[in-house]
Amino acid sequence: MLPLSLALLAASLVTAASVGPSPGQIKSLVTFGDSYTDVVSVGDGGVAWPVYAAGYGHFALHPFARSGATCSNNLTNRPFPSVFESQLPLFLQEKANGSLKLNEEETIFTLWIGTNDVGANALLTGGQTPGVTIVDTVSCAVNWVKTLYNAGARNFLFQNMIPLEQTILYSPRFYPNRFWTAERNSTEWSLCMNELTNSGNEIAKLMLQQLAPTLRGAHLGLFDSHALFTDILQHPQLYLNGTAPLNTTGVIHSCVFELNESTSDPGVCTDVTGTDRDSFLWFDELHPSEQADRVVARQITNSILRLSDKWTTWLS
Ligand SMILES: *[C@@H]1O[C@H](CO)[C@@H](O)[C@H](O)[C@H]1NC(C)=O
Ligand SMILES: *[C@@H]1O[C@H](CO)[C@@H](O)[C@H](O)[C@H]1NC(C)=O
Numbered sequence: 316m317l318p319l320s321l322a323l324l325a326a327s328l329v330t331a332a333s334v335g336p337s338p339g340q341i342k343s344l345v346t347f348g349d350s351y352t353d354v355v356s357v358g359d360g361g362v363a364w365p366v367y368a369a370g371y372g373h374f375a376l377h378p379f380a381r382s383g384a385t386c387s388n389n390l391t392n393r394p395f396p397s398v399f400e401s402q403l404p405l406f407l408q409e410k411a412n413g414s415l416k417l418n419e420e421e422t423i424f425t426l427w428i429g430t431n432d433v434g435a436n437a438l439l440t441g442g443q444t445p446g447v448t449i450v451d452t453v454s455c456a457v458n459w460v461k462t463l464y465n466a467g468a469r470n471f472l473f474q475n476m477i478p479l480e481q482t483i484l485y486s487p488r489f490y491p492n493r494f495w496t497a498e499r500n501s502t503e504w505s506l507c508m509n510e511l512t513n514s515g516n517e518i519a520k521l522m523l524q525q526l527a528p529t530l531r532g533a534h535l536g537l538f539d540s541h542a543l544f545t546d547i548l549q550h551p552q553l554y555l556n557g558t559a560p561l562n563t564t565g566v567i568h569s570c571v572f573e574l575n576e577s578t579s580d581p582g583v584c585t586d587v588t589g590t591d592r593d594s595f596l597w598f599d600e601l602h603p604s605e606q607a608d609r610v611v612a613r614q615i616t617n618s619i620l621r622l623s624d625k626w627t628t629w630l631s
């Protein structure tokens with residue numbers, strides 16, 4: 316009996332050791348995505364999560380995410396630098412010409428995409444290339460893993476979509492804002508967005524589960540942003556720490572427009588200032604606050620350093 320149980324123990328240790336990077340293994344962070352992750356055109360009104368994560372985890376940061384991005388302009392065409400037509404080509408170029416040198420074992424790649432793919436002017440309002448659905452935009456995001464793997468990358472963290480139907484833009488609390496001023500039925504938008512985020516995340520999970528065993532020598536994690544933001548909504552006192560009453564419905568930087576007003580107008584803006592800001596989950600009608608991004612950064616760092624796998628499922 317003893318040799319058998321020892322063998323089982325050894326086998327389980329080997330399995331445990333092979334899932335996810337080991338603590339201390341990762342030293343560089345390469346980020347892809349949209350305004351939720353852009354460190355130059357920052358969506359949260361302060362410092363973006365990758366900068367916090369690089370600080371918390373002492374990672375060298377190589378940021379490729381760009382505001383307004385979708386996964387591919389072939390699918391949901393917006394005049395912004397998408398992952399497949401802009402961010403990946405730039406990364407591959409810098410790698411090929413030697414301006415970016417990475418030790419692949421010590422580098423992790425992250426992708427947080429989908430907000431613009433499913434949103435207004437894209438899937439939600441019929442702005443996609445005819446025939447494109449949530450299956451295509453999510454397949455595209457999953458294909459980011461395969462593309463980078465083929466280029467030598469070995470460690471991945473895939474961040475799924477947050478409950479976007481809770482943002483003012485996509486909730487029944489909608490008011491005309493910088494992102495949308497035309498007539499719409501807010502109840503329908505919110506119902507539809509709830510379907511898109513939940514079904515898109517489920518499709519991503521199933522596809523990643525299928526992909527993981529095919530990528531020899533890789534570590535692939537699924538970071539459940541949706542569950543994290545749901546937990547912040549349900550238990551804000553665990554995450555928000557400003558000096559105003561905790562607030563998961565209002566926003567720090569609110570700009571109210573007239574119906575049909577040009578979105579390039581300034582709108583009528585109200586700002587929460589100082590330490591009150593850290594009481595808010597949302598920065599504006601679409602973006603998480605800086606404190607929410609500190610939380611994202613802390614949890615991503617904990618996942619990468621293997622301090623806690625609370626929001627991450629390592630598939631390999
Ligand atoms: C986008 O379309 C071009 C031209 O048809 C094609 O070469 C490219 O592979 C497509 N990219 C994606 C991500 O589908
Ligand atoms: C490498 O390619 C990047 C992206 O096109 C460019 O910015 C950089 O100047 C190039 N570096 C060299 C050494 O050619």
Ligand SMILES: *[C@@H]1O[C@H](CO)[C@@H](O)[C@H](O)[C@H]1NC(C)=O
Nearest residue numbers: 499500501502503504505506
């Ligand atoms: C908006 O959509 C909801 C859900 O489909 C529907 O119940 C409601 O009547 C609609 N409101 C208007 C003003 O059309």
Ligand SMILES: *[C@@H]1O[C@H](CO)[C@@H](O)[C@H](O)[C@H]1NC(C)=O
Nearest residue numbers: 556557558590593606609610
């Ligand atoms: C809230 O906590 C973060 C760390 O997550 C800290 O950087 C920030 O200063 C705190 N905010 C306030 C108002 O104390």
Ligand SMILES: *[C@@H]1O[C@H](CO)[C@@H](O)[C@H](O)[C@H]1NC(C)=O
Nearest residue numbers: 560561562563564565566587
């Ligand atoms: C949340 O913040 C908004 C904007 O400042 C404000 O109008 C609203 O009353 C706040 N809600 C709570 C519950 O404090």
Ligand SMILES: *[C@@H]1O[C@H](CO)[C@@H](O)[C@H](O)[C@H]1NC(C)=O
Nearest residue numbers: 496497498499573574575576
């Ligand atoms: C807004 O624009 C729509 C479409 O052009 C029009 O039907 C509607 O009457 C306009 N509403 C207002 C309040 O201007």
